[in-house]
Amino acid sequence: MVATTAKGEARRTELQDAVIRVLESGGLGAVTHRAVAAEARVPLAAATYYFASIDDLLVSALLRVTEQQVALFAHLDCRSLTDTAIVLHGWVYGSRASAIAQYELLFLAMRRDSLREAADLWYRSLEGAIAPIVPSGRYARVAALAIDGLILRMLWRGEPASVGEVTAALRDILRSVHRSNSA
Amino acid sequence: MVATTAKGEARRTELQDAVIRVLESGGLGAVTHRAVAAEARVPLAAATYYFASIDDLLVSALLRVTEQQVALFAHLDCRSLTDTAIVLHGWVYGSRASAIAQYELLFLAMRRDSLREAADLWYRSLEGAIAPIVPSGRYARVAALAIDGLILRMLWRGEPASVGEVTAALRDILRSVHRSNSA
DNA sequence: CTCAGATCGGTACAAATGTACTAGAAAGTG
DNA sequence: CACTTTCTAGTACATTTGTACCGATCTGAG
Structure with a gap:
């Protein structure tokens, strides 16, 4: 499963917030795994680990x-x-x-x-x-x-x-x- | 200059309409030179010739x-x-x-x-x-x-x-x- | 402690994309 | 007619992207 530990949950939230910041500065087109990972100061793999697709990233950000x-x-x-x-x-x-x-x-x-x-x-x-x-x-x-x-x-x-x-x-x-x- | 002949103007319009159709079916992210060119049934180079950047494409489509x-x-x-x-x-x-x-x-x-x-x-x-x-x-x-x-x-x-x-x-x-x- | 599952971080690669280039066809102009 | 400009169409390439993979590390339960 994904994000079951406290640290995992925190990182997930970090990434959701990063999506919003990327969205603010660059719009929808700027939301990529790499951009979000960089914004959240985590490696690329962390973004893909918690959010398999770009869609997951956006859906999750909207929910947040x-x-x-x-x-x-x-x-x-x-x-x-x-x-x-x-x-x-x-x-x-x-x-x-x-x-x-x-x-x-x-x-x-x-x-x-x-x-x-x-x-x-x-x-x-x-x-x-x-x-x-x-x-x-x-x-x-x-x-x-x-x-x-x-x-x-x-x-x-x-x-x-x-x-x-x-x-x-x-x-x-x-x-x-x-x-x-x-x- | 670009689009000074009648045929050129027609192709330009064709491309603008194609942008809208792409937008309808796939959203903002789907608007690329290639997708628009394919939708308008013209070669890629025609899209890049009339609209240098993706931005030009969108701005032009909005105006239309x-x-x-x-x-x-x-x-x-x-x-x-x-x-x-x-x-x-x-x-x-x-x-x-x-x-x-x-x-x-x-x-x-x-x-x-x-x-x-x-x-x-x-x-x-x-x-x-x-x-x-x-x-x-x-x-x-x-x-x-x-x-x-x-x-x-x-x-x-x-x-x-x-x-x-x-x-x-x-x-x-x-x-x-x-x-x-x-x- | 032990260990299975979760998490991490790095790397690699195929696909898609913006963009540039070139040679030739067409069209307008003198 | 010549000839300059606009337009066509194909191709090539560097960059960016999504995605998969693997070994190392951390974490919590028994």
């Missing part, structure tokens, strides 16, 4: 990213709109390369059924995180869709750029949903 | 896709909500691989500044297409964001799946914006 993201979202304090905007802004622009890398992994999930579940988990954790500020009701799902769109637009076009603008965008989204629900 | 998409959106009849749902549903599920391929190209634009402009164009053409059904006003942008999110969710999770469900989702989005605008 999802895990981290779910944990992050779980401990998020999204009660106030401003706080949420700050978190959102920080997540996208604080480490844009990292955010893009995560979306690249999620895009992989579109093509591979084995990743579908992880993508779903990521998606639901985002919805759970924003749930406290989204008024429940018929149009709650609209708010989730709009916030998804907002994140994508921030990643894509770099706008809205400032925390203030993000706050304004969030306020518009929530207000539109709120008024419709109470109507 | 954008061009097609803008043309498609321009001739779209989005006056009725049901028609829009049918178009949206057909675009995503009619050729899901193609839709995913286009988004993969657009994701490339996140990393390369040279593609930013093309991505912006694509984005704006989508907004222009849905403009007729989105009531202008303060919250119009929210609808655009939500529809972006809706498209992404369809690509990602395959839901909403039926035309009826897409119609319902669109109706919820538009209703929420409309009521807020008139409030």
Whole structure:
């Protein structure tokens, strides 16, 4: 079996993190056994030992990213709109390369059924995180869709750029949903 | 210079389309000079002659896709909500691989500044297409964001799946914006 | 301690890839 | 017509990649 000892498990995690760093700096094409091994400062054979194929490497990295993201979202304090905007802004622009890398992994999930579940988990954790500020009701799902769109637009076009603008965008989204629900 | 004759221009276009087909079937990693040349039924040297690097290949393909998409959106009849749902549903599920391929190209634009402009164009053409059904006003942008999110969710999770469900989702989005605008 | 299985690190090799080169065909231009 | 430029098509080569292999070392259970 693979990775049954404590040291083995640690190395496996090291390699998963290395995949993400490689992804951040060079994109999907840069993820090779050699690049990941070099990034993790381990010999090539270690990468091939723990992850037989490139696919294993990517799947494993997505699962780890999802895990981290779910944990992050779980401990998020999204009660106030401003706080949420700050978190959102920080997540996208604080480490844009990292955010893009995560979306690249999620895009992989579109093509591979084995990743579908992880993508779903990521998606639901985002919805759970924003749930406290989204008024429940018929149009709650609209708010989730709009916030998804907002994140994508921030990643894509770099706008809205400032925390203030993000706050304004969030306020518009929530207000539109709120008024419709109470109507 | 490259591609100054009619035949040369035709071959260039052939190759661009081949890039998209390769992208559809095999993803970003499958786009190589050889694969594209084989797909276009031209010798390897033709691919390297017209597109010196893989990057040129992808950039050029994105520009062509954008061009097609803008043309498609321009001739779209989005006056009725049901028609829009049918178009949206057909675009995503009619050729899901193609839709995913286009988004993969657009994701490339996140990393390369040279593609930013093309991505912006694509984005704006989508907004222009849905403009007729989105009531202008303060919250119009929210609808655009939500529809972006809706498209992404369809690509990602395959839901909403039926035309009826897409119609319902669109109706919820538009209703929420409309009521807020008139409030 | 003993030892079987897990892990390590190095090396080798076939396949695929980007890229360069050359000679010739075709096309446009005076 | 000549002749310059664009284009074609085949080939060759260095590099990078996935992958397999082997002996040495470490680890935990009995």
